[in-house]
């Protein structure tokens with residue numbers, strides 16, 4: 001059916017569209033996003049008695065973090081290593097790596113981020129349902145690491161998405177990653193619905 | 199199977215082509231851009247030479263000119279050869295070898311993207327690693343990212 | 346009468362569980378059948394070549410590790426060999442043996458991952474993968490023992506390796522090479538006659554040898570099509586001419602053969618390691634090369650047999666401390682050339698298997 005063929009975008013159009021997206025994001029992300037820590041402070045100031053609700057909510061949230069698949073580079077293999085037979089991330093209820101961001105609440109950024117990839121990661125983050133968390137894994141995730149000077153590398157995921165926990169290393173060993181996840185769980189534990197949505 | 203040394207290969211070539219077209223240089227052959235396709239198909243199709251496998255294509259920016267370097271080998275005779283094609287800085291264009299060796303396809307696109315050397319006759323010559331709208335060709339020596 | 350359907354474009358990736366990293370495939374489908382594809386890459390282009398040209402030779406070793414992060418040893422070894430060739434220095438005997446042991450262990454680790462993920466892509470969700478990871482962890486432990494890193498080792502140096510093997514390494518390695526053949530047989534038992542694997546891979550995605558050669562395909566993908574080109578044999582480097590091993594080849598060139606090819610290569614690698622351990626001499630592991638090297642002017646091309654194919658380094662030196670040109674002939678990139686011919690005409694589900702059976706690593710493709 002020829003009608004159908006006409007509706008298909010040409011490769012050149014797609015490329016141009018993608019290029020424009022990348023350039024726009026690049027121009028707007030020259031500064032890091034502030035780490036989402038403010039609510040921690042606020043929570044200390046407030047004193048609303050919703051603790052048992054919080055306890056239940058936080059318990060359920062921290063006990064089944066579902067990470068979304070985001071495997072750009074080398075760190076991915078330590079992430080897979082952490083979830084495979086030996087280190088077995090499922091112990092923490094992080095059973096399933098989700099292929100769809102809509103079913104996930106944790107983004108573990110395992111690898112170098114390039115500007116060409118940045119719009120996709122941004123979209124991935126936008127599509128995840130609240131509440132959501134981000135762990136920046138590896139030197140590349142934190143600052144761009146060994147590739148920081150490059151013309152095509154984003155110097156740190158915090159240019160694109162707010163990062164909750166930074167896990168250093170190049171690559172971080174699975175134990176380090178698990179430690180980072182443990183820290184995130186502690187952080188979730190201090191969260192309160194009284195300050196949510198602000 | 200009969201492995202030829204570089205001297206023998208160069209002898210065969212210079213018996214057929216004029217020195218302006220092909221000249222030996224440091225264990226490799228420097229080919230004039232306009233003769234490249236002809237020389238390459240001679241190298242590939244002569245049974246005695248039989249260069250059927252293109253190992254690698256790459257380019258170097260020597261500031262005054264670009265040099266595209268081809269590494270060829272023959273699976274049957276297991277001899278290999280390096281070809282160099284030079285093109286001036288202001289007119290970076292060499293003929294594409296995709297019609298002879300498909301293996302050149304992605305590598306020529308890569309050179310076009312990063313080095314800015316064009317390949318005449320390439321079926322799909324556009325940026326491969328960088329995105330549309332990226333300014334400049336990073337592997338050139340005069341490239342600066344502006345940051 | 347054949348049912349007419351409207352072709353539509355399906356975008357797969359760049360973040361997709363079955364694309365082995367950040368690879369994007371624009372597939373035009375007619376019903377279930379793929380009628381056209383356009384691979385789009387570059388989502389991991391970190392500019393390694395440019396970065397390497399801005400750093401001293403020694404500082405490029407870590408960058409080479411990060412090219413193919415599943416087979417880092419082989420990549421830094423190839424780079425070290427290229428610089429050694431430029432400098433005209435030789436490597437002590439013991440270091441050569443250590444290098445070979447490391448690289449062959451790495452090949453096994455890499456093929457384990459490849460085989461595991463082929464099975465993964467056919468819907469055997471993670472079960473074979475977990476088996477393979479069990480053994481891969483054992484290899485990573487060996488590496489960890491030697492250089493304190495599990496993935497990117499930074500172990501090769503110009504003129505040898507950074508330091509000698511620790512005492513406990515050889516006994517651990519011997520134990521591993523005694524166990525490993527049993528494990529490989531176990532995989533074969535689980536997979537080779539497995540109905541799912543046979544149905545999904547036999548005769549699927551055939552790569553004819555003429556096309557493979559014309560497209561400069563290399564490594565297991567080429568050999569599974571029946572072309573016995575292995576750099577270890579046809580242009581021996583390091584000390585590979587001292588070992589007895591076969592170059593397994595298969596004839597059909599389909600996904601099943603590419604799977605079996607890797608299983609056989611693991612067995613051959615074990616053979617090489619066993620001989621290397623027996624012959625391992627005592628002595629120095631490094632021929633003291635200064636940290637800042639200034640190779641004489643000239644260019645050099647070195648190629649080795651990496652787990653994914655023929656890996657080449659093309660270096661140009663202008664006599665300074667930094668390489669003037671640093672180019673990598675990346676096997677994964679070039680192996681993608683015939684992807685179109687291999688995929689078109691197959692169903693979408695097969696396309697994923699075919700793509701997986703080539704076994705690519707994005708770090709090497711995009712560099």
Ligand code: SF4
Pocket residue numbers: 073074075076110111112137138139140141145146169170171172411497
């Ligand atoms: S931090 Fe290191 S291991 Fe992780 S992606 Fe970056 S270079 Fe690779």
